[in-house]
Amino acid sequence: MIEEIAPTRPRLQVSCIQFEPRIGAVDANVARASELVRAAAATGSRLIVLPELANTGYVFDTTEEARSLAEPVPDGPSCRAWLALAAELGVHIVAGIAERAGDALFNSAVVAGPEGFIGVYRKSHLWHRENVFFEKGDLGFPVFETALGKIGVAICYDGWFPETFRQLALGGAEIVCVPTNWVPMPDQPAGEAAMANILHRAAAHSNGIFIACADRVGVERGQPFEGQSLIIDAKGWTLAGPASKDRPETVTAVIDLAEAGRKDLNEFNNVLRDRRTDVYG
């Protein structure tokens, strides 16, 4: 029997902010991100996603540099700025941040709401030299219950692992916010959609969840980034974006999170219940 259809919910406007943080310029990055969050909120967005490591930039030279830029969560200056902004604007912000927790550094994202700090996610799958600077995330895949709905977070290379989205969907996430710093793939054929876009569309479809990816642009210490931020609906179709590869840009879509509650495909099939957990290893 088909599950009861979840009633529609208030329409939610979501924005992903694609911009260019500068390595080490924390104050300027937070100020620029805040301007862009303000502009998105002014158009009606209530859930706003910023890129990975939005406060610090990405390409650290040394562990010492990374450590000097990282901050405690939620009491560091970048996090406090975003909390104040979320409260002032009445929005939820998901923002990538370099987190310092005792001796450990994490590539994290904070979830800030109008009522204050909601939680932090620590990137589970570290890409390349991130392994030099950061510890692997030790918080699993939390799903945050918010006034807007159930929000999961994944960061960049996490999206290469279908397990990430499966865990979040099984945990009840309706939307996964993805602060990211996608880098180009050397073997990408000209004219093909970015593999990062394809991976997240497949994940949204396979799990019946919305996914909102905020990437950065620019070239930092020789490393170019991919842009192409996008917002994907719970069937895997692209609602907004992909943005350009190289220009700051905000992508925005209006969604009904109730659609993520509709996992039935017909009277026999359900995207989560059909899993053959009896034969998966």
Next chain:
Amino acid sequence: MIEEIAPTRPRLQVSCIQFEPRIGAVDANVARASELVRAAAATGSRLIVLPELANTGYVFDTTEEARSLAEPVPDGPSCRAWLALAAELGVHIVAGIAERAGDALFNSAVVAGPEGFIGVYRKSHLWHRENVFFEKGDLGFPVFETALGKIGVAICYDGWFPETFRQLALGGAEIVCVPTNWVPMPDQPAGEAAMANILHRAAAHSNGIFIACADRVGVERGQPFEGQSLIIDAKGWTLAGPASKDRPETVTAVIDLAEAGRKDLNEFNNVLRDRRTDVYG
């Protein structure tokens, strides 16, 4: 340290045969499929994939009809015909077949080689009214060691579950052959690539495996099929196809299966080893 680079292997030409089986016309379907296999072999293909339920057609009216058309594996007439063809042509054939095993019916695929019967896979995830006719597959996700390489099989809706490809990749599959009968999605936006194509490209990329999908075309008892057969490389890029939505067509690519042995992305990352099995539920 980066794993030793797997040496190249003999180039392998793969074909996926997109054609239109007719419901109930087993002899004619096997004859037509065999002609097309012959044609593909004549161009040099050594691994040839046929659609799901290639011998019987798809839209059964009743369990009795399905039962009357299904056959034992490997001793039924369709399977014997494909085994003879594989031996004669010196090729491997992966073909969808309605299998009868005692009282149970399975939506299966046989793997036939020049030396004879290699194995059978039984579809794990059943779509829609298949649940009326078939039992869920009870053989897990076998990987067949063949003279060409390590071959996994998935059938249609199996591809909606990233677990399918993960299991096969962890089991050592270098290429997954996908006999399928994809049906249109009611919500597919005009001009978008088929979600079925996107799902398999993401799976190939996330696992570093080749995927070869042979779909059917035509309309059967009111049910249209999607075509768009394709062959995907171990990075997720499309090597051949997608074929048309509605015409019989064979898509062919030449591949080096050694590429599926290269799971390292850089000196830190490996698409399988980077899985955070310590935090997946």
